[in-house]
Amino acid sequence: MIADVGTSEIKKLAGTVTVLLLTGSSDLNATLEAYEAGVAGFIAKPVRKDELIDVLSSCLGLTTPASDDGLRDVDFVRINLEEFVVGDQISYDVYIRLTGSKYVKIAHRGENLSSERLETYRTRDVHFLYVQKTDLKKYVAHAAEVASERIRSDPSLNAKGRASLVRHTGEIIVEQLFAENIDEESYSNAKKFVETTVSTLTQDVNALTLLSLLSSHADFVYAHCVAVSFVGTLLARQVEWTSPPNLFKVAMGGLLHDIGLKEVDIAVLSKPRSEYTADEARLYDSHGLRGRDILSTMPNIPTDIIQIVMQHHEDCSGNGTPFGLKRDRIHPLARLLSVADVFCELILKNPNHDGIPPSDAIERMNQLHRGSLDGTFLDALALVFKVAPAVKKAS
Ligand SMILES: [Fe+2]
Ligand SMILES: [Fe+2]
Numbered sequence: 486m487i488a489d490v491g492t493s494e495i496k497k498l499a500g501t502v503t504v505l506l507l508t509g510s511s512d513l514n515a516t517l518e519a520y521e522a523g524v525a526g527f528i529a530k531p532v533r534k535d536e537l538i539d540v541l542s543s544c545l546g547l548t549t550p551a552s553d554d555g556l557r558d559v560d561f562v563r564i565n566l567e568e569f570v571v572g573d574q575i576s577y578d579v580y581i582r583l584t585g586s587k588y589v590k591i592a593h594r595g596e597n598l599s600s601e602r603l604e605t606y607r608t609r610d611v612h613f614l615y616v617q618k619t620d621l622k623k624y625v626a627h628a629a630e631v632a633s634e635r636i637r638s639d640p641s642l643n644a645k646g647r648a649s650l651v652r653h654t655g656e657i658i659v660e661q662l663f664a665e666n667i668d669e670e671s672y673s674n675a676k677k678f679v680e681t682t683v684s685t686l687t688q689d690v691n692a693l694t695l696l697s698l699l700s701s702h703a704d705f706v707y708a709h710c711v712a713v714s715f716v717g718t719l720l721a722r723q724v725e726w727t728s729p730p731n732l733f734k735v736a737m738g739g740l741l742h743d744i745g746l747k748e749v750d751i752a753v754l755s756k757p758r759s760e761y762t763a764d765e766a767r768l769y770d771s772h773g774l775r776g777r778d779i780l781s782t783m784p785n786i787p788t789d790i791i792q793i794v795m796q797h798h799e800d801c802s803g804n805g806t807p808f809g810l811k812r813d814r815i816h817p818l819a820r821l822l823s824v825a826d827v828f829c830e831l832i833l834k835n836p837n838h839d840g841i842p843p844s845d846a847i848e849r850m851n852q853l854h855r856g857s858l859d860g861t862f863l864d865a866l867a868l869v870f871k872v873a874p875a876v877k878k879a880s
Contacts (some may be wrong), residue, residue: 712737745775
């Protein structure tokens, strides 16, 4: 039976028959109300045969999907509504998540998704949108394109707005690189991001404003990689290593430096090193080499970037991993990124600790790591964050 009914009728009907909602995809208010009233499924207009069959199969008990498309939590990537990049003729479907891990498609691929439409969702207390993991690459490509275009040509965008846009793009790029094998397309998205980062961070960005943006993100691994890329770029600028190839390698090396961690279980990454088993410690310590192996399959990645990734846990005193190289044998850009890496580890919150203020982090690095980190970049870090001159190593 097809009927045009209100929520009170849905409530009455839902107790006796299965009610499906046929809805325009932008009509979110009606969708949410109908869901609360007890509808069993949603069919977005225009109706597609495969979706109709999926929903009917689900309602008739022929399948037991968690969403109208048979998709579950693990199939989706969550994106903050505030940061979601809108556009014309999007090349991916967009969903919202209802209670009970139920997902409703609110925009079909090929549709225009406007900021006005997102605004209506925001007024309904929707905080996140979702795209399928298999579509993430398309969303990333679109977001990277929009970010670089806006940064180039939108005069209303201030320094904070630019940094925020670049941060969002960076995090979803890293998320995609962790979720899938790196290939030409994902590398070219990362390349576009890096070029935008470099141009943004060599303008009038305030380092502390940038850090406050970075620390607001929940996923600590992705946020860390983007932060190392940003801080590394600021360090390179401070020491005047500002040739375009150098800046590119620093920003890309920062983004990719922990790519080898994609082979380490998140449960291991979420606990302190002191609780690692011997096998877990070995696995963790091999992430530089694993990163090298992952990137070596890409023909167009500069060798320096592979070296940076492999050596970012080497230590100037010769006690680092994987090879125990001493200062002069470590790639200079790896020494630079090691400083950015330790700094970002200290300032950003993760499951093992709350982040500490940049000035405390710099003081601690000077006290504890002056012998293992390169002093040139430690001093540059203090200058970037306008912290008092370095505390010299105790004799
Ligand atoms: Fe690392
Ligand atoms: Fe790291």
